[in-house]
Amino acid sequence: MSQATSSPHGLLARAEQIAGEFELSPEHVAKIARHFVQHMKDGLRSHGATQMPSYVTTMPTGTEKGLFLAVDLGGTNCRVCSVDLHGDSTYTLVQSKHSIPRELMVNSSHQPLFKFVAERVGDFLKKQHDVEPARDKRRGGEEANREGHLKLGFTFSFTYENESLSRGTMIQWDKGWDIPSALGRDPCEMLQTAIDELGLSVHVSALASDSVGTLMARSYTSTTKSSTLIGAIFGTGTNAAYVERMSNLTKLQSRPEFRSHGPDSIMIMNTEWGAFDEEMKALPTTIYDDLLDENSVNQKSQMLEKRISGLYLGELLRLVICQLLETGLLNMQLDADSPLMRAYAVDSSFLTLLAKDPTKSLNDAIRHISDTLRARQVSWEDARAFHLIAESIARRASRLSGAAIAAIIIQSERLDPATSRSVSKSSTPKLVEVAHREKRDNLDHPTDTAADVWHFINHLLRKLLRRLGLRRSNRPKNIPTPAPEVADSEVWEESVIDIGVDGSLFEFYPTFEENIRGALRDIPEIGIEGEKRVTMGLARDGSGVGAALIAQSIE
Numbered sequence: 001m002s003q004a005t006s007s008p009h010g011l012l013a014r015a016e017q018i019a020g021e022f023e024l025s026p027e028h029v030a031k032i033a034r035h036f037v038q039h040m041k042d043g044l045r046s047h048g049a050t051q052m053p054s055y056v057t058t059m060p061t062g063t064e065k066g067l068f069l070a071v072d073l074g075g076t077n078c079r080v081c082s083v084d085l086h087g088d089s090t091y092t093l094v095q096s097k098h099s100i101p102r103e104l105m106v107n108s109s110h111q112p113l114f115k116f117v118a119e120r121v122g123d124f125l126k127k128q129h130d131v132e133p134a135r136d137k138r139r140g141g142e143e144a145n146r147e148g149h150l151k152l153g154f155t156f157s158f159t160y161e162n163e164s165l166s167r168g169t170m171i172q173w174d175k176g177w178d179i180p181s182a183l184g185r186d187p188c189e190m191l192q193t194a195i196d197e198l199g200l201s202v203h204v205s206a207l208a209s210d211s212v213g214t215l216m217a218r219s220y221t222s223t224t225k226s227s228t229l230i231g232a233i234f235g236t237g238t239n240a241a242y243v244e245r246m247s248n249l250t251k252l253q254s255r256p257e258f259r260s261h262g263p264d265s266i267m268i269m270n271t272e273w274g275a276f277d278e279e280m281k282a283l284p285t286t287i288y289d290d291l292l293d294e295n296s297v298n299q300k301s302q303m304l305e306k307r308i309s310g311l312y313l314g315e316l317l318r319l320v321i322c323q324l325l326e327t328g329l330l331n332m333q334l335d336a337d338s339p340l341m342r343a344y345a346v347d348s349s350f351l352t353l354l355a356k357d358p359t360k361s362l363n364d365a366i367r368h369i370s371d372t373l374r375a376r377q378v379s380w381e382d383a384r385a386f387h388l389i390a391e392s393i394a395r396r397a398s399r400l401s402g403a404a405i406a407a408i409i410i411q412s413e414r415l416d417p418a419t420s421r422s423v424s425k426s427s428t429p430k431l432v433e434v435a436h437r438e439k440r441d442n443l444d445h446p447t448d449t450a451a452d453v454w455h456f457i458n459h460l461l462r463k464l465l466r467r468l469g470l471r472r473s474n475r476p477k478n479i480p481t482p483a484p485e486v487a488d489s490e491v492w493e494e495s496v497i498d499i500g501v502d503g504s505l506f507e508f509y510p511t512f513e514e515n516i517r518g519a520l521r522d523i524p525e526i527g528i529e530g531e532k533r534v535t536m537g538l539a540r541d542g543s544g545v546g547a548a549l550i551a552q553s554i555e
Contacts (some may be wrong), residue, residue: 003118004519006310010329011324011329011330011381011382011385012236012381012384012385012388014324014327014329014385015324015384015385015388015389016388018320018388018389018392019388019389019391019392020392021286021392021398022284022286022389022392022393022395022396023355023392023395023396024284024396024399024400024519026283026480026481026522026523026554029284029399029400029402029403029480029519029522029523030403030522030524030525032277032282032283032400032403032404033225033395033404033406033407033410033523033525034346034407034525035277035281035282036273036276036277036282036403036404036406036407037407037410037411039276039277039407040271040407040408040411041248043271043412044244044248044249044250044251044269045250045251046251047161047171047251049159049171049275050271050272050273050275050276051270051271051272052159052160052161052162052209052269052270052271052272052460053162053166053249053252053267053268053269053270054208054209054212054241054267054268054269054270055162055163055164055165055190055228055267056165056208056212056216056267056268056270056429056550056553057246057265057266057267058266059216059219059227059228059243059268060216060220060549061218061219061264061400062087062088062089062220062221062222062223063087063088063221064085064087064220064549064552064553065085065086065087065206065283065552066084066085066552067082067084067085068082068083068084068085068150068151068152068153068547068548068551068552069081069082069083069121069150069151069152069153069548069551070082070083070152070153070154070155070544070545070547070548070551071117071121071152071153071154071155071191071547072155072157072210072213072543072547073100073117073154073155073156073157073545074098074157074158074175074210074236074237074543075095075158075175075235075236075237075311076100076105076156076236077098077099077100077119078097078098078100078116078117079096079097079098079123079543079544080095080096080120080121080123081093081094081095081168081540081541081544081545081548082094082095082124082128082129083545083548085220085518085545085549085552089220089221089222089223090221091220091221091545091548093507093541093545094128095541095544096120096123096124096127096128096393098120100113100116101116102297104116105176105177105178105179106176106177106178106179106297107178108179108180108438109179110179110181110182110185110190111181111194113179113182114190114191114193114194115194115197117191117194118191118194118195118198118200119198121152121195121198121200121202122198122200125150125202126323134283137192148201148204149201149202149203150201150202150203151203151205151206151549151551151552151554152202152204152205152206152547153202153205153206153207153208153213153493153546153547153548153549153550153551154187154188154191154204154206154207154208154547155208155209155210155213155543155544155546155547156168156187156208156209157175157206157209157210157233157237157543158170158172158173158174158175158177159171159172159173159174159275160187160207160209162207162270163186165205165206165207165550165553165554166188166204166206166207166510166554167186167188167207168186168187168188168207169182169184169185169186169190170182170184170185170187171182171422172298172301173298174237174274174298174301174305175236175237175305175311176296176297176311176344178297178298187207188207191204192204192260198238201321204521205551205554206550206551206553206554207549208238208543208546208548208550209239209241209270209272209500210237210502210542210543211231211232211233211235211239211240211241211270211271212241212270212546212550213231213542213543213544213545213546213547213549213550214232214233214241214501214539214542214543214546215230215231215241215243215268215500215539215546216231216244216268216540216542216545216546216549216550217231217500217539217541217542217543217545217549218231218498218499218537218539218542219500220545220549221343221413221539221545222497222498222500222537224496224535225496226352226495226496226497226498227243227498228243228498228499228500229242229243229269229408229412229414229497229499230242230405230408230409230498230499230500230540231499231500231501231502231539231546232393232401232405232499232500232501232502232503233501233502233503233507234308234309234310234401234501234502234503234504234505234506234512235309235310235502235503235504235505235506236309236310236311236504237274237305237309237310237311237501238273238274238304238305238308238309238401238503239270239271239272239273239274240271240273240392240404240405240408240411241268241269241270241271242268242269242271242408242411243266243267243268243269243412244266244267244268244269244411244412245265245266246258246261246265246266246267247261247263251265252267258410271406271408271549273304274302274304274305274308274309275301275302275303275305276303276304276513277284277303277304278301278302278303278464280302280303283303283307283400284302284307284369284396284400286537288316288319288320288323289307289316291319292306292312292315292316292319293306295343304400304404307396307397307400308397308400308401308404309397309505310347310348310349310503310504310505311344311348312348312393313348313351313393313397313505314344314346314347314348314350314351315343315344315346316393316428317346317350317351317386317389317390317393318339318340318343318344318345318346319520320389320393321340321386321389322340322365324385325340329385330382330385331377331378331379331382332369332375332376332377332378332379332382333375333376334374334375334376335375336372337374338373338374338375339372339373339374340373342545346372346373348504348505349362349504349508350368350372350390351390351391351393351394351509352508352509352510353365353368353372354368354386354387354390354391355387355390355394355510355511356507357387357509361380362380362383362384362387365383365386365387366378366380366382366383369382369383369386373424382540394505394509394511394512394515395515397505397512398505398509398511398512398513398514398519399480399513399515399516399518399519400519401512401516401519402515402516402517402518402519402520403519403523405499405516405520406519406520406523406525406526407457409497409520409522409526409530409534410525410526412497414495414497415497415525415526415530415533480518480521480522480523481518481522481523481527482518483514483517483518483521487539495533496533496535497533497534497535498535498537499534499535499536499537500536500537500538500539500542501536501537501538501539502538502539502540502542502543506536506538509540513536516536517531517534521535528546
C-alpha cells in the first residue's frame with residue numbers, strides 16, 4: 001500500500017494543527033477539576049456507578065503479618081500471587097501471570113472466565129506451595145467450614161458495588177470486556193464457586209478494586225509520617241481510590257452500622273473516575289475521540305477513561321494516522337498486514353517509544369515506526385508528525401489525570417493545615433525536604449529548627465498575599481504553570497500529600513508525572529505551593545499486596 005508524496009510542510013502543518021486539538025489550557029484543566037469535585041460530592045450523597053464505598057475503614061500501618069493469596073483480574077491479564085507480609089513495611093511476593101483469552105473476555109457466560117482463573121489458582125498452589133486439590137469437591141453455593149483455608153483477596157478491576165468487604169454486585173464491564181451473565185452477580189461468589197468446583201482449600205475472603213489495593217499497598221510500604229491519600233492506576237485502564245471522611249458519606253447513613261461514627265472515622269472510596277462526566281459537560285473532545293467512542297463496545301460510557309487509559313491512547317493515535325493516510329499526507333508505505341489497518345492493534349507502548357526519542361534526527365522514532373507498523377520508506381517528516389501527535393495525546397491524558405487527582409486533593413481538604421494534621425500517622429511535626437521531579441520517597445531529612453520556623457512563617461506569608469490577590473500570574477493563556485526553579489522544597493512532614501501509583505503509563509512514559517504536576521500547578525485551589533506538598537511513588541504489586549492486606553484484616 002503506497003501513499004502519494006506531498007509537501008512536508010503540509011504534513012507538519014496538519015500534524016501541528018491536530019496536536020493543538022489535544023491541548024488543554026490551564027483554565028480548562030481547572031474547570032475539569034472543579035466539575036470532578038462536584039461529581040465526587042454528588043456521589044457521596046447518592047448511589048450510582050462512581051464513588052463506591054469499599055468498606056475498608058482502616059489504613060495499614062506496616063505492622064501487618066501473614067501469608068495470603070491474591071488474584072488480580074483486569075485489563076488483559078490474570079495474576080495469581082502469594083504475599084508474605086513481614087510486619088515491618090516489607091513483604092515477599094511470588095506470582096504467576098497469565099494472558100486472558102479474548103473469547104473469555106467477550107462471552108455470554110461468566111463461567112468459562114472464572115473456571116480459567118480458578119484453574120490458574122490451582123496450578124499456582126501446586127507449583128509454589130505443593131498443595132493438591134481436596135478429594136471432596138464442594139459445589140458452589142453450599143455452606144462449608146473454611147477454617148484453615150488460605151485466605152484470598154480478589155482484586156477485580158471492573159465496576160462493581162461493594163456490599164461488604166467480601167461481597168459485591170457487578171455493575172458494568174469496561175476496557176473492552178463484555179460478559180452479560182456476570183452483571184448483577186457477586187464477583188467473590190463467582191470465583192468461589194469455580195474454586196470449590198476444583199476442590200481447592202481457598203476462601204475468597206476479600207474484594208477490592210485495583211485502586212483500593214494500590215492505596216493499601218502504598219500505605220503499608222510508605223515510611224512517611226503522613227497517611228497516604230490516593231491510590232491511582234494509569235495502565236490499561238485508569239481508576240483511583242482515596243481516603244474520605246465518614247461524615248461526608250451521607251448515602252450510607254441509613255444503614256445502622258454507619259449511623260454513628262467518630263470524627264476521625266474514614267472510608268476508602270473507589271471513585272471509578274473513568275466514568276466521570278459522561279455527560280461531557282467539562283471533558284474535551286475531538287473528532288478522533290468521537291470516532292473511538294462510536295466504535296467502542298461501551299458507547300457514551302467511560303468517557304474519562306477513553307481519554308486517559310493505555311487501552312485507548314494507541315487507538316487514538318491509530319485513528320489520527322489513518323486519517324493522514326487517507327488524505328495522502330504521509331510519505332511512508334505500509335505492508336498489507338500493518339497494525340494500522342486493525343482496530344486496537346497499536347499499543348500505548350508505541351507512544352512511549354516515540355517519546356523516548358528527543359533527538360532532532362528522530363532515527364529511533366523512524367526505526368520504531370518501521371518495525372511496529374510494518375512501514376517502509378518512513379521519512380523524517382513522517383516521524384516528526386507521529387512524534388507531535390503522539391506527544392499531544394499523551395500530554396492531554398496526563399493533564400486530565402492531574403485534574404482528576406486535583407479534584408481528590410481538593411475534596412480531601414488536606415491542603416488545610418488543620419485537616420492534614422488530623423490524618424497524619426504521627427503527632428510530632430517535622431520539616432522535611434521533598435523531591436518533586438524524581439520518584440523519591442525518602443522524607444527523613446530534618447532541617448535546622450530556626451530555619452524550620454522561618455520557612456513556615458514565609459509559607460504563611462506567601463499564602464496570605466495570594467489570598468489578598470497581591471500575587472498574580474501574567475502567563476499566556478495556554479501555557480501551563482512552569483515548575484519551580486528549585487526541584488526540592490521543604491514542607492511539614494504531616495502536610496505531605498502522598499499518592500501511590502501503579503500502571504505502565506506512569507512508570508514508563510517519560511513526562512507523565514511531570515505533566516500531572518503541571519496540571520496541579522494550573523489549578524488555583526492547589527497552585528505551586530500545593531503541588532510542592534505532593535509526593536508520588538510507584539506502588540509496585542499494588543493490586544496483589546493490597547488485596548492481601550484487605551484479606552488480612554478480615555477475621
